[in-house]
Amino acid sequence: FSGSVMTMESGDFGSVDVQGSIQFSINYVQKLREFHIFVAQCRDLAAADPKRGxxxxVKSYLVPDKIHLGKKKTSVKKKTLNxxxxxxxxxxxxxxxxxTQTLVLSVWHHDTFGRNNFLGEVDTDLSKWDFDHTHMNDLPLRARVEEIHIWVKECKSLPLIRATIDPYVKFVLPDTSRKSRQKTRVLRxxxxxxFNHTMVYDGIREMDLAEACVELSVWDRDKLASxxxxxxxxxxxxxSYGSAVDWMDSTPEEVALWARMAxxxxxxxxxxxxxRMMSSAK
Incomplete structure (x- = not known):
């Protein structure tokens, strides 16, 4: 797409040494058919950049999560390592x-400018869990996470298809549920x-990188349509996971960036x- 570029970064955060612990309990409520995770507290978390406060x-997700239940998050707590x-x-x-699932609880430092810091995680194999055990668990955080972070910084010289445009970026994994679709705010x-917008895909394993594809598309928001x-x-x-699909048409430059990230x-x-123009943008 002549004259238009997107600057982006993709990777996993590992800039903070992991320490500390998380206290939580889990319970399955038969009457509600709900899985409850009670997140009590964290202790002695690693300090990110002190200038940012x-x-x-805490974020939770289940893996491999084939029915796409998605991630859940607690509220953000400020000004404490505990x-x-x-x-x-x-x-x-x-x-x-x-x-059939594993529960993953990860702890993050939230940054309003887009770069969240990973502070550690724990996982629990639910196939072996005694659900009669509803007491509090106090587990040390460990330094491993399997997520892809895509940081879209900016676009330059977008085409003026009308007098003024109001662009935004849409993210999607085309072979997954609508829950994988996210977008940036519209800039007028x-x-x-x-944009300086970070998007995170949870639960993607290293082995998945060979057959996964992330689509980023830039749109102009108009009153009637985009x-x-x-x-x-x-x-x-x-x-895509063993099947030939026409939408996995990455260019050599796009493949090279994915390979460097992996x-x-x-x-x-x-x-x-x-x-570039995509005939079947999602």
Missing amino acids: RSDY PTFNEILRYRVSSEYLR RTADPV SLLGGLRLGAGTR ASPNEWAEAVLPL
Whole structure:
């Protein structure tokens, strides 16, 4: 797409040494058919950049989560390395399905400018869990996470398809549920929008990177409809989890960026990539 570029970074955060613990309990409520996670508190969390203050939260998700229940989050607690939450995260799910899952609780430092810091995580194999045990668990946080972070910084020289445009960026994993679809805010009257927006995909394993594809597309929001301005697809090839699909058409530049990201976990892979027209943008 001549004259248009998208600057983005993709990677996993690992800039803070993990320490501390998390206290939580889990329970399956048969009457409600709900899985409840009571997040009590965290203790002795690692300190991120002290200039930015403290703003921490806990995120939960189930893996492999084939029915796309999604992630849940606590509120953000500020100004403490020992945040107390006392919150319940709920999933409506059958007990049979639950026993095929692993619960992951991860702790994050929230940054309003887009770069959240990973502070540690714990996981619980629910196939082996005694659900009669509803007492509090106090587990040390560990330094591993399997997520993809995509940080869209800005676009330059977007095409003026009308007098002024109001651009935004849409993210999607085309082979997953609508819950994977996210978008940035709309920026008014600019062909050079600065988004500084981070989008996170949870529960993607290293082995999935060979057959996954992330689509980023830029749109102009008008009163009646949105118009596609261009996009790109980050992935490794043309097959999606064993099936040949026509939308996995990454260019060599897009494949190269994905490969650099996969080869360098816990580091940012940065690139400036040209936008192009996509015949079947999601």
